[in-house]
Amino acid sequence: MAARHLAHAGKDVCVLEASNRVGGRVMTLYDTSAGTPIELGAEFVHGDAPETTRLLDEARLITVPALGKQYRSDRGELSPQGPLWERLSKVFEHLDPDKKKDRSFQDFLDDKPGGARLKRERQLACGFVQGFYGADTTMISEKSLAQAGDPTEGAAESRRLVNGYTPLIDYLKRDVAQRIRLGVNVKRVVRTEDDVRVFDTATWKLVCTLATTRVAAAGFGLFGGLLMGNIFPAAFEVVPASARASAVGALNFCGALVSGFAALFGGLWKKSLGIDRLLTFTAVAYIVAGIALIIGIKVLFPRDQERIY
Secondary structure, three states, X not given: OHHHHHHHOOOOOOEEEOOOOOOOOOOEEOOOOOOOOEEOOOOEEOOOXXXXXXXXXXXXXXXXXXXOOOEEEEOOEEEXXXXXXXXXXXXXXXXXXXXXXXXXXXXXXXXXXXXXXXXHHHHHHHHHHHHHOOXXXXXXXXXXXXXXXXXOOOHHHOEEEOOOOHHHHXXXXXXXXXXXXXXXXXXXXXXXXXXXXXXXXHHHHHHHHHHHHHHHHHHHHHHHXXXXXXXXXXXXXXXXXXXXXXXXXXHHHHHHHHHHHHHHHHHHHHHHHOHHHHHHHHHHHHHHHHHHHHXXXXXXXXXXXXXXX
């Protein structure tokens, strides 16, 4: 609804949906042997419901009165519930919208409003809140329910959509269908003075990847620089003066060759390994090469080692 209004006002909107479909608790099952659509979630239009009724008229969807009696199924046994809405109302009328200290609806039920005579009604009220509001009774606020008014008001005059609730969802999403992203699990919301940034699981992973990449790049630059910075001075230390020019040329040639193959294999491995892993592996390789260089100087050139230290 909000996205639809914003889109009609010319605003650029994006709807993030964690599941692979829109509709939330609205889900209509059509392929059944019942001969009529079966609602797995929201089912009725309670009372006047002016906003819902306006949308139904706008979408040209038909409703019919929900007639019949209410039954309860317990372990395969059906039992009539009598005047269900009146029974529920006897519990909800004990809610206090002006209560100073709020508490959960479960705490309200645990106080046994109405005493022993409303024991079964409290059980019905618990199931009603869980189903109608899709709420955990230990988390939903007693005060919020009280301030919303008796949810059973108008329920006796409820209506049912002939073709189910899903066509209404389809109508609402029509104007924003291209702006809906499915399968997006929001990981974090960051608010600043200028904007609000929403990170989904993939984006948050990218942020973490970039952080890792920066660390790996720093290691790559540091250890690569140390290695390359020591190779050329080492060449002048161990190579005779008459062969130093050739040694520098050979080192440059090897460096160019390695750089060329590094670019080639880097491009090939970037997609399979990822930039962060590629830089990490390269930094580790430079560390190993640097350690090998230190050990090599110590073992193969003991006189130079003694002269340095």
